[in-house]
Amino acid sequence: MTEDAIIIGGGFAGLSAAMQLARARRRITILDTGLPRNRFAARSHGFLAQDGRPGGDILADARRQLAAYETVTFRDAPAERLEGERDAFFVVAGDGARIDARRVLLATGFEDQLPDIPGLAERWGKTVLHCPYCHGYEVGGGAVGVLARTSDAARFAAVVADWGDVTLFTNAVPEPDEKDLAVLEARNVKLRPGRVTAVADGPGGMLAVETGPGIPTLVKALFVSPEARVRSDIPRDRGLELKQTPIGNILKTDDTGQTSLPGLYAAGDIALGAANIALASANGVKTAVFLHHSLIWS
Ligand SMILES: Cc1cc2nc3c(=O)[nH]c(=O)nc-3n(C[C@H](O)[C@H](O)[C@H](O)COP(=O)(O)OP(=O)(O)OC[C@H]3O[C@@H](n4cnc5c(N)ncnc54)[C@H](O)[C@@H]3O)c2cc1C
Known part of the structure; x- marks a missing residue:
């Protein structure tokens, strides 16, 4: 079965995007390795109504709520390769699975180089x-x-x-x-x-x-302020256009969050540069809405 979208990265941006698509009853698979960027801090601050909670607890709540939607599948594995093109993508996961999808959203976050x-x-x-x-x-x-x-x-x-x-x-x-x-x-x-x-x-x-x-x-x-690197080989493998920022290269996206590869979207830190949980989440929501519309007016 072909998914409407694969979300690579189940952090704050990826899960915020997933919620919008799940609520539109779209079929999605979320691939995640469970290593959000803020995992080194015991508590997270500044995210409205969640101030002082461990970041992992916020994500665990989000996963629980998403799991209640019938069209959502979680796969705790890395996305290793992205092949194909708009309407006919497939991702090869680290557990050997091949997942087909019309759209892909990359939300793998940053790795900090101290x-x-x-x-x-x-x-x-x-x-x-x-x-x-x-x-x-x-x-x-x-x-x-x-x-x-x-x-x-x-x-x-x-x-x-x-x-x-x-x-x-x-x-x-x-x-x-x-x-x-x-x-x-x-x-x-x-x-x-x-x-x-x-x-x-x-x-x-x-x-x-x-x-x-x-x-x-x-x-x-x-x-x-460490140098931040996008945590995925897919941008390099697929020759995506990058944008320089003071903290490192991010993915170049248009106003809808689409990268230079049609049908591949990016959200969160890797599309914003210097960001935080609220900004990454908001960007995930916005990008998911545009991705959803692209499934209709294709
Ligand atoms: C030490 C530290 C503390 C921070 N504290 C705060 C704070 O208190 N408040 C705040 O607002 N912001 C904080 N931030 C910033 C915040 O962590 C980020 O802005 C936010 O996590 C970005 O969300 P994201 O979804 O883009 O990426 P992430 O949250 O990093 O999520 C990316 C997800 O993708 C997964 N992934 C990566 N590669 C793959 C792959 N190939 N296949 C499948 N999955 C993959 C990762 O395992 C991870 O689960 C902190 C950052 C750091 C470094």
Whole structure:
């Protein structure tokens, strides 16, 4: 049987899209590997009516509600290959299954590539954070750090200053220009030049940020904007057009969420770039509605 759509990725965007299509009584299969981007954080914040809940609990509720729709099939397996074209796609899953569908929605999310600094990866989502809107409030003010990865870091540091007293670790990234320096000064952001060599546990639950020999700088949390990579080989295999953003390449889509391959849609982080649960979910809803319409006016 041919599905109306396959959704690759059952995170916030994929499941939000699935809900719209399920409610239109469309046949869909959702392929998912169960590794949402925010899995490193114990709780998720800023999503209306769900503030402070573990992200996994929100997704588990969504899956439960979707499973009640007769036309929805879940498959806990990765999508390995996408073959075919509009109205005649098929996906080969990691469990060997072949699933045919008229449309495909890619919602695989990002994998974050942290700078290669000892101590950073194991603290990701705990005291090493990517987004002040998601986790800055819980830090509770005081000394916080921003680790520069690109020249946008100065602007990021100026924003983070609403959540604490910021030290910007320039980490061998070119220092801010005069205009940005003036903003940083007005925002009381301190600059700490030099390459960050390690992050370790400091006294009193603080993080010790080391910039070579000498006394490390103590902060309660360190914000870093990692490079984000689309978690799927399908864009490369199918030669999809990409768009550059400050955090990494995303999929180029038109206003309906369709990629450069007709009939293949993309939603969530991989279509938006810097996003969050609410934005990814909203984008999943919007893209699903356009995908649904394309099944009618094809
Ligand atoms: C540490 C951290 C904490 C965060 N905290 C918050 C927060 O508190 N509040 C907030 O609003 N945002 C938060 N975010 C951002 C939020 O996680 C993302 O914006 C959101 O998860 C994007 O949703 P998505 O559906 O695009 O992708 P994801 O939620 O990442 O879902 C993608 C899904 O696709 C699956 N998948 C990947 N490849 C395949 C494949 N080939 N086949 C099948 N399935 C596949 C994955 O396993 C995953 O289940 C946080 C991000 C990070 C890194």
